[in-house]
Amino acid sequence: MTTRKARESQEQTTMRLSEVAQRSALRQASQSQEERSTCLARKAAYRASLRSMLKNAQRSRMNAQAAATAFASRASETHHQRFLRNAAATAKSKTIEALDRRRARQSRDAAATASARAAETPLRRSVRKATNAATTARSRAVETFDRKRARQFRDAAATATARAAETLLRRSVRNARNTATAARSRAAETIDRRRACQSRDVATTARSRESETEL
Numbered sequence: 001m002t003t004r005k006a007r008e009s010q011e012q013t014t015m016r017l018s019e020v021a022q023r024s025a026l027r028q029a030s031q032s033q034e035e036r037s038t039c040l041a042r043k044a045a046y047r048a049s050l051r052s053m054l055k056n057a058q059r060s061r062m063n064a065q066a067a068a069t070a071f072a073s074r075a076s077e078t079h080h081q082r083f084l085r086n087a088a089a090t091a092k093s094k095t096i097e098a099l100d101r102r103r104a105r106q107s108r109d110a111a112a113t114a115s116a117r118a119a120e121t122p123l124r125r126s127v128r129k130a131t132n133a134a135t136t137a138r139s140r141a142v143e144t145f146d147r148k149r150a151r152q153f154r155d156a157a158a159t160a161t162a163r164a165a166e167t168l169l170r171r172s173v174r175n176a177r178n179t180a181t182a183a184r185s186r187a188a189e190t191i192d193r194r195r196a197c198q199s200r201d202v203a204t205t206a207r208s209r210e211s212e213t214e215l
Contacts, residue, residue, distance in 0.1 A: 074082070094102070120128070143151070166174070189197070 077085070097105075117125075140148070163171075186194070
């Protein structure tokens with residue numbers, strides 16, 4: 001009897017120990033899975049930060065090398081080379097920009113010019129017109145006959161393109177504005193200025209006719 005009870009208590013103790021061991025193994029397995037996931041996440045984040053730091057360092061090194069090369073080349077270039085490089089960069093940027101961006105830039109420039117014109121005083125307007133006239137006169141005085149002919153052709157082509165693209169309403173507005181401007185200038189000019197203007201127009205017409213006959 002005593003031996004049977006001892007055997008039963010030993011079997012119960014063994015079963016209880018095995019259950020405790022199983023629960024402990026399951027708990028350790030779950031804990032190790034969570035710890036493994038956490039460790040893998042930390043390693044992945046560390047590797048990503050290392051790759052990002054390496055890419056940033058390589059990019060900074062490449063940018064520094066490119067900046068040093070560009071600085072050396074720009075330091076050794078002449079004024080004419082710098083002018084050509086800036087002109088090429090400006091032409092490239094204007095070529096690759098989209099049509100809507102070009103129109104937005106033109107509208108923004110036109111608005112800025114209009115606001116500046118509206119805010120300027122009559123004295124500043126007179127000074128600006130005199131400066132522009134003097135600059136134009138100097139450039140026209142030094143240009144050759146071929147450059148003058150090319151400029152006239154270019155201006156005529158631009159005017160023809162603008163005339164072909166404008167609507168009927170815009171043409172009417174332009175004609176009315178030109179008529180009003182001409183009427184104001186005619187009313188303000190004296191007899192001597194009118195005769196001088198007529199003589200100048202006649203001379204211009206004669207020169208254009210001579211150039212047409214040469215062509």
